[in-house]
Amino acid sequence: MPPPLERTYAPEWVETTARQNGLDRMGVRPSLREYIPELWKRRTFIRVLAISKAQAKNQNTYLGQVWALLTPILNAFVYILIFGFILQVGRAGIENTIAFIVVGVFMFRFFEMSLTAGSKAIRTNMNLVRSVHFPRAVLPIAGVAAELTTLAPALVVMCVIAYFSGLLPNEGAVPLAWRWLLLVPAVLLLWCFCTGVSFIMARVVAQTPDIDNLIPFGARILMYASGVIFSIDHFVGKFSWGWVMEYQPVAVYLSLARSSILNEPAYPLDPVMWLVGLGWAAVFLVGGFLYFWQGEETYGRN
Amino acid sequence: MAAIDTDEDDFEVDAEDLDNTPVAESDSERLSLLVNDLHVTYRVFGAKKVGHGPAKKQTALQKFLSRGASQQGVREVKAVRGISFSARHGESIGIIGVNGSGKSTLLRAIAGLIPPASGSVYVAGDPALLGVNAVLMGDLSGERNIMIGGLALGLTQQQVKDRYQDVVDFAEIGEFVNLPMKSYSSGMGARLRFAISASAVPDILMIDEALSTGDAGFRAKSKARINEVRESAGTVFLVSHSLATVKSMCERVLWVHKGQLVMDGPADEVCKHYKKFVNETKKLAEERAAEK
DSSP states (O other), X not given: OOOOOOXXXXXXXXXXXXXXXXXXXXXXXXXXXXXXXHHHHTHHHHHHHHHHHHHHHTTTSSSTTHHHHHHHHHHHHHHIIIIIIISOGGGTTOXXXXXXXXXXXXXXXXXXXXXXXXXXXXXXXXXXXXXXXXXXXXXXXHHHHHHHHHHHHHHHHHHHXXXXXXXXXXXXXXXXXXXXXXXXXXXXXXXXXXXXXXXXXXXXXXXXXXXXXXXXXXXXXXXXXXXXXXXXXXXXXXXXXXXXXXXXXXXXXXXHHHHHHOOOTTSOOOHHHHHHHHXXXXXXXXXXXXXXXXXXXXXXXX | OTHHHHHHHOTTSOGGGSOOOOOOOOOOXXXXXXXXXXXXXXXXXXXXXXXXSOOOOOOHXXXXXXXXXHOTTEEEEEEEXXXXXXXXXXXXXXXXXXXXXXXXXXXXXXXXXXXXXXXXXXXXXXXXXXXXXXXXXXXXXXXXXXXXXHHHTTOOHHHHHHHHHHHHHHHTOGGGGGSBGGGSOHHHHHHHHHHHHHTTOOSEEEEESGGGGSOHHHHHHHHHHHHHHHHTTOEEEEEOSOHHHHHHHOSEEEEEETTEEEEEEEHHHHHHHHHHHHHHHHHHHHHHHHHO
């Protein structure tokens, strides 16, 4: 057994030789100017990864992709039953409880799934991370995009349910209107916001796996604090800090979606809400991206 | 250590399977890789003790208390401890060493996939690593994995489509390409991963034991592919337990032991010393077994 080779190069020599031979340093974070074009080059990769993930999700069941629609419907059904009809919380200040809860549950589910997808982005793709070199930001983006591809058909179901619930005798009408088209920009803004959140979660969970266990609680708190199943407006007046609950991002996007689809006097189209929604999307997308990028060289260590 | 035995006997490779054409020397003087004083440290969760022998017995309460008190649940494992070397364009380098000596970690660190704790790695171009463990996505079909792998390597969608048939033919998976990858045998999976990684002709190709899973025909094809990469002035790294494979494919060999480089030189010479070391360890183990 020979002794280990005691060989190290002088740092100056390494630097000059590397420069002379045109070598790049590995394992250091690329500058934003390199990172963003590199990420843009992988846009096809993001799309294919997102679609494949969405397809793989329900592969192990008999009904397959039908579950992508069935799960949120069943979810909404449970909440309508409990909060709308038994506890009656969802009735206060709302004319059409069914449509109100359905829109809330479908939109919030997208946020919740994005949160989970973001937190698992690095860990579930460890194999990919440890075998190929690519900008890691691809993973959280693709995770949320996969949720978006499942959301698209669910949105159609959501609109259909909302419309037909308006025909029931004791529920308010939900007439078709041009403003339904506003659902598209509302979802796009929510998508930007969710991508930003998943950037943050991806880095936090990659560094501190314990946080993963707290996510369900956080999501639950946000669900009640955002008025997914009852009208925040109705309760907000009772607190002086009610505006915090009203203008926090998740509540803003729910309100945008509801003002587009529903015919509730409590949710009129509000330009201020749209501006706030735009602001949150920009802040989270840019901030989350920068935060994720700062950890770029550390992913893959665990 | 029983694992060492396999190194010596090479029973997974029959000598006559490997063609004995001498490995061509590379003539380029330009460096493609420069590694200086590289240290890699893993963070391991849930480990109580690093080293040999069983851990000290603790009651559940003691375990709970000690974990909260001093973060004993997280351990750092020093997998690579100060390795320096350089490689030239067109060189093919084998990395040998006993199990757990840090070969795979070294490879991953040079590929930029694991951040070094200290030291530096300089590389020309983008390295691609392929290993037996690197499952792409088990739930997806081979077809999808070819697309995802190719795109991850930086190919365009059109390029992947053009090379799709080549990859399938090379991997010899036939109609299995439409089944989820988790239904593949380990050999099929390894062949497909090799074919995907090799489809891009990277500047530096790193192979982690992938060849030991293939049969003789596949090994011959892989060797041809490796030569292609070298001819396009790429560097090839090969981690293998089979000395015969290393000797037939590499001109230069690094011997890694306990995270340190013990020898760096021409393949024949290093392999000779390594074989001697393995034989000694084996003899020692046999003597110990005889004493009991």
